[in-house]
Amino acid sequence: MPLLARSVLTPLHIDVRRGAVADLATILADGRISAGGDVAVVVGPGQGERIAELIRPTLGSADVFTVAGGTLQAADDLEGKLRARSYDAVVGIGGGKTIDVAKYSATRRGLPMVSVATSLANDGIASPVASLITDGLKGSYGVHIPIAVIVDLDFVESGPERHNRAGIGDVVSNISALADWELARVVRGEPVDGLAASLARAGAEALINHPGDMGDDAFVTVLAEALISSGLAMAICGTSRPSSGGCHEIMHAVDALFPGTASHGELAGLGALFCTWLRGDTYRFGQMVSCLARHKLPVTPADVGLTDEQFVDAVIFAPRTRPDRYTILEHLALSPSDVRARLADYAGAIHDRLG
Structure with a gap:
C-alpha cells in the first residue's frame, strides 16, 4: 500500500499575541510539558531577566540561568548546569542568541525546549537549527524543534x-x-x-x-x-x-x-x-x-x-x-x-x- 501521508514534527503550541508570556505556566501545564513548573528558565542579559521575574510567581519550582554571547562554550556550560537536577523542559527567553543556546543545550540533554521570543530578528525562534559561535566563527548545529513557541507582542514592541x-x-x-x-x-x-x-x-x-x-x-x-x-x-x-x-x-x-x-x-x-x-x-x-x-x-x-x-x-x-x-x-x-x-x-x- 502506498504511503498516503507523512508525520511532521511541529510545536505543540504556538502563541503570537499581547500578554502571552503571562500565561506561560498554564501553557506548560495544559500542553503536558510541565505540570509543576520544574523547568530550567534560560534568559539573556536583556528583556529575558524582566520576563523571568514576571513568570516567577507562577513557576516557583523553576531555576533561572543567565547566558550571554551565543557561543558553543556558553551552550556547553549551560548543559553542564542542566545536569544538576531533573527538569521537565528548558524555557529559553530572549533574543536569537539566548534561544539558540537554550535549544542546543536542551537537545544535548534530551529535554523539550520552549522558545519565548522577545525579538523577531531571525527565524531561529522556531527552527531546528542553532547558530553558535566557536573559535570566532558562527556554525549551524542541528537541534530538536521547540515544543512550544511564544511571541509576546508587548515585549517585541519594547525591544530594539x-x-x-x-x-x-x-x-x-x-x-x-x-x-x-x-x-x-x-x-x-x-x-x-x-x-x-x-x-x-x-x-x-x-x-x-x-x-x-x-x-x-x-x-x-x-x-x-x-x-x-x-x-x-x-x-x-x-x-x-x-x-x-x-x-x-x-x-x-x-x-x-x-x-x-x-x-x-x-x-x-x-x-x-x-x-x-x-x-x-x-x-x-x-x-x-x-x-x-x-x-x-x-x-x-x-x-x-x-x-x-x-x-x-x-x-x-x-x-x-x-x-x-x-x-x-x-x-x-x-x-x-x-x-x-x-x-x-x-x-x-x-x-x-x-x-
Missing part, C-alpha cells in the same frame, strides 16, 4: 526596533533561497520538498506584500508567523534549504571576514537582493528593493558599512561557508572582476529605483 526590523530581511531572503533550491534541482537533480517550499514562500509573500509596519500589530503578527513558518519549513525537510541559499552564504562570509558589521537578518536581506540581481529576476528584484527600503533595511554594501571591495571579497568567499550547497553563486562562479562589474550594475539599478 532595529533588531525586529532585521527579521523582515530574513523572511524576504526566503524568496532568493527558494530560487537557489530550484536551481539546484534543475542543475544537480537535488530534490525539493514542496511542502517545506510552500511554507517558506507563503510567509515571505505575506510579508513582502503587507502594507503595514512595525508599529502595526497586524504586520508584526505576520512577521512573527512568517519566521515561525520558516522554522517549520526547515523541520519538515530536515535542512535549512527553504530559508538559506546564496543570501546566507554572503551573510556568513561577511560575519567571518568582517565580524560585527550588521545583524543576521540585515545581511540576509542584502545578500538575497544581490543574488536576485545576479539571477536576472527584475520583478522579484523590484519587489525586494521596495520592501527592504520601505522598512529601512540595507540595500547596498555601504548601508552596512562595507566598501565595495569588502563586499566583493565576501561574495568570493561566500561559497566556502557552505561547501555542499549549490546556489546562484556556485552556478555563476564569478571572478573578483566579474563581481565588481555586477556590483556596479547593481548599484545603478538601486539608484534608478530609489533615486
Whole structure:
C-alpha cells in the first residue's frame, strides 16, 4: 500500500499575541510539558531577566540561568548546569542568541525546549537549527524543534526596533533561497520538498506584500508567523534549504571576514537582493528593493558599512561557508572582476529605483 501521508514534527503550541508570556505556566501545564513548573528558565542579559521575574510567581519550582554571547562554550556550560537536577523542559527567553543556546543545550540533554521570543530578528525562534559561535566563527548545529513557541507582542514592541526590523530581511531572503533550491534541482537533480517550499514562500509573500509596519500589530503578527513558518519549513525537510541559499552564504562570509558589521537578518536581506540581481529576476528584484527600503533595511554594501571591495571579497568567499550547497553563486562562479562589474550594475539599478 502506498504511503498516503507523512508525520511532521511541529510545536505543540504556538502563541503570537499581547500578554502571552503571562500565561506561560498554564501553557506548560495544559500542553503536558510541565505540570509543576520544574523547568530550567534560560534568559539573556536583556528583556529575558524582566520576563523571568514576571513568570516567577507562577513557576516557583523553576531555576533561572543567565547566558550571554551565543557561543558553543556558553551552550556547553549551560548543559553542564542542566545536569544538576531533573527538569521537565528548558524555557529559553530572549533574543536569537539566548534561544539558540537554550535549544542546543536542551537537545544535548534530551529535554523539550520552549522558545519565548522577545525579538523577531531571525527565524531561529522556531527552527531546528542553532547558530553558535566557536573559535570566532558562527556554525549551524542541528537541534530538536521547540515544543512550544511564544511571541509576546508587548515585549517585541519594547525591544530594539532595529533588531525586529532585521527579521523582515530574513523572511524576504526566503524568496532568493527558494530560487537557489530550484536551481539546484534543475542543475544537480537535488530534490525539493514542496511542502517545506510552500511554507517558506507563503510567509515571505505575506510579508513582502503587507502594507503595514512595525508599529502595526497586524504586520508584526505576520512577521512573527512568517519566521515561525520558516522554522517549520526547515523541520519538515530536515535542512535549512527553504530559508538559506546564496543570501546566507554572503551573510556568513561577511560575519567571518568582517565580524560585527550588521545583524543576521540585515545581511540576509542584502545578500538575497544581490543574488536576485545576479539571477536576472527584475520583478522579484523590484519587489525586494521596495520592501527592504520601505522598512529601512540595507540595500547596498555601504548601508552596512562595507566598501565595495569588502563586499566583493565576501561574495568570493561566500561559497566556502557552505561547501555542499549549490546556489546562484556556485552556478555563476564569478571572478573578483566579474563581481565588481555586477556590483556596479547593481548599484545603478538601486539608484534608478530609489533615486
